[in-house]
Amino acid sequence: xxxxxxxxxxxxxxxxxxxxxxxxxxxxxxxxxxxxxxxxxxxxxxxxxxxxxxxxxxxxxxxxxxxxxxxxxxxxxxxxxxxxxxxxxxxxxxxxxxxxxxxxxxxxxxxxxxxxxxxxxxxxxxxxxxxxxxxxxxxxxxxxxxxxxxxxxxxxxxxxxxxxxxxxxxxxxxxxxxxxxxxxxxxxxxxxxxxxxxxxxxxxxxxxxxxxxxxxxxxxxxxxxxxxxxxxxxxxxxxxxxxxxxxxxxxxxxxxxxxxxxxxxxxxxxxxxxxxxxxxxxxxxxxxxxxxxxxxxxxxxxxxxxxxxxxxxxxxxxxxxxxxxxxxxxxxxxxxxxxxxxxxxxxxxxxxxxxxxxxxxxxxxxxxxxxxxxxxxxxxxxxxxxxxxxxxxxxxx
Numbered sequence: 467x468x469x470x471x472x473x474x475x476x477x478x479x480x481x482x483x484x485x486x487x488x489x490x491x492x493x494x495x496x497x498x499x500x501x502x503x504x505x506x507x508x509x510x511x512x513x514x515x516x517x518x519x520x521x522x523x524x525x526x527x528x529x530x531x532x533x534x535x536x537x538x539x540x541x542x543x544x545x546x547x548x549x550x551x552x553x554x555x556x557x558x559x560x561x562x563x564x565x566x567x568x569x570x571x572x573x574x575x576x577x578x579x580x581x582x583x584x585x586x587x588x589x590x591x592x593x594x595x596x597x598x599x600x601x602x603x604x605x606x607x608x609x610x611x612x613x614x615x616x617x618x619x620x621x622x623x624x625x626x627x628x629x630x631x632x633x634x635x636x637x638x639x640x641x642x643x644x645x646x647x648x649x650x651x652x653x654x655x656x657x658x659x660x661x662x663x664x665x666x667x668x669x670x671x672x673x674x675x676x677x678x679x680x681x682x683x684x685x686x687x688x689x690x691x692x693x694x695x696x697x698x699x700x701x702x703x704x705x706x707x708x709x710x711x712x713x714x715x716x717x718x719x720x721x722x723x724x725x726x727x728x729x730x731x732x733x734x735x736x737x738x739x740x741x742x743x744x745x746x747x748x749x750x751x752x753x754x755x756x757x758x759x760x761x762x763x764x765x766x767x768x769x770x771x772x773x774x775x776x777x778x779x780x781x782x783x784x785x786x787x788x789x790x791x792x793x794x795x796x797x798x799x800x801x802x803x804x805x806x807x808x809x810x811x812x813x814x815x816x817x818x819x820x821x822x823x824x825x826x827x828x829x830x831x832x833x834x835x836x837x838x839x840x841x842x843x844x845x846x847x848x849x850x851x852x853x854x855x856x857x858x859x860x861x862x863x
Contacts, residue, residue, distance in 0.1 A: 473861040476620065480578045481842040484508060487519075489619070490834025491559060491582040493608070495662030495738055496691055496795060497534060498701060499525040500559060502566045503830035504577070510843040514646050516835065520570045521827040524562045537587050539738040548587065548607065555585050556609035560616025574618050581837025581857065582623040583829070584608040589737035591635045593730065604636040610860035622837045622857035632852035637735040638665040639856070641680035642839070643832030645669065645848055648821055654785040657818065659828065660796020662688040663737055664775055668783055675848050679782070681733035684774040685741040687795050689767045692743050697760040703768070706801035712765030715758050721749035722770045723777070732782065733851075771796070772805035779810070793818045793825035 470478065480486060485508050492501040504520040533551060537543035559582065567574055584606030591602045610623030626636035644657045644667035655669045664686035668679040687702065694700040694708065703709055722745075727736060746767070750756045758766075790813055796802050797817045807815050817825040824831070836856055845853040 473620075473863070476861075477841070477859070480620070483578065486578045486838060486841065487576060488578055488834045488837050489563060489580045490830040490832065490837065491563070491580060492830040492833055493555075493559070493583060493585045494829070495539075495586060495688055496702070497526060497531045497538075498795075499523045500562050501827060501830040502563060503827045503834055504566075504570070504572070505831060505834045507835070507838040510839060511846065512646060514835065514838065516647070516831070516838075518824055518827060518831060520566070520572075521824055521830070522566050522569070523826065524566065530558070534585060534587070539588060539742060541739075543587075551585075551587075552607040552609050553612055555607055556612030557616055559608055560613045563613070563617050563619075577619050579837050579841065580613060580617060580619050580621045581625075581833045581835075581840075582608060582610060582613055582621060583625065583833050584623055586737070589637065589735065589739060591735050593734065594736070594740060602630050602635045604630060610858060614860040614862045618862045620862065621860040622840050623860065624858045625833065625836055625856040627858075628854050628856040629852055632854045634852045635733075635735040638667075638680055638682055639836065640665060640829070640832055641667055641678070641848060641851060642846060643835045644680065645675075645678065645846070646835060647823060647831075648791070648818075649673070654788050656779070656783065656788060656790045658775070658790055658792045659794045660686040660771070660775070660792060660799070660802065661794040661829065662686055662691075663741070664771065664794075664796065666778075668785075670785065671787075678849050679732060680851070682735045683778045684728065684736065685767075685771050687771070687799070688738050688741055689743070689746060690764060690771065690799075692738075693746070693760070693764050693767055696743065697763070702795065703764055703799070703801075706768065706799055708761055708764040709768040709801040710765075712759065712761035712763070714769045715753075715755055715762050715766045717753040718749060718755040718758065718763075718766050719769055719773065721753035721755075722746070722766070723773065724749075724752075728774065728777070765801075768799070768801045769805065772802045772809075775802075775806065776809040788813050790815045791818045791821055792816070793823070793828040797825045 490503040610621045614621040630636040664683040670677040840857040
């Protein structure tokens, strides 16, 4: 009788462990750095319990950001650059994982798996590309084999492709982790993530999975950060200092809000491919606001993010007794958060720390969770969302 090869046998052994240790990696559209979350998991599915053991964000050097920006959210880019970056990012992320483990005094052989989101360079739902003969598509680079070989840890990567293959748009994948970690019987919850793009998961307290909603809303930090980089040579608007100096230009704000995306059927996805500085320039042209100050521009873009979130919630979430839990960089943006709290004065709004989930680490935790599900879970049926297990396995040898 033939036996399993050692890689497959190791997968079986890991899947059968009562407690597994995994690393979740998240590199977002803001390109600020790599989020590395070391977690332990017991169980799977709705019985999953986790602990965040360690977390760090290792900032990217400007040289790395410059390389990725050459291919990021561009309809045309160097095929050679994409090919080279795919290998480079996988290897580089492996180096950063080893650096983090060394700083935590943890040896790689005690980690069961890495779950890597990769670096999104283009997101192309059919609604956006509108090419009749082509399906939804998305591309994340940072090859899993390079990660596995560099770290000597089994790596699970490229999660979004299965979601698309099964009929989804590849995002937001937060749905699966939010349902597993964020649901509470008897309490209607919104888990709002304000990263580069703003997205949310609505979790009804009655446990009816057909009522769960997970969707992108519109821009989160992406336009604010892009304007800060272009006009202030800053990665982002620290403590909303620029926005607080400026004034909201209502003509520009109305032009920014005037796009069919905001009225499209739910769930939906988007990205910097739509909401980039070109979008802002077009809105300024339509509203004849090209000459407003840079402070006013950042202030108006901050108001755009906040207003689009408020409009979405008031239009699409009608449940009473809501609690809103915020994560992502936007949870640290006082301008955006104050706007939300003023619009929903009767609704408790806190960050996901109140759920035991570090708001900065949430997305990395969620990918570690998806890795645990890939190892020992079963496909979850959540409304009309694809019931699939996601991720491709790469072995060190």
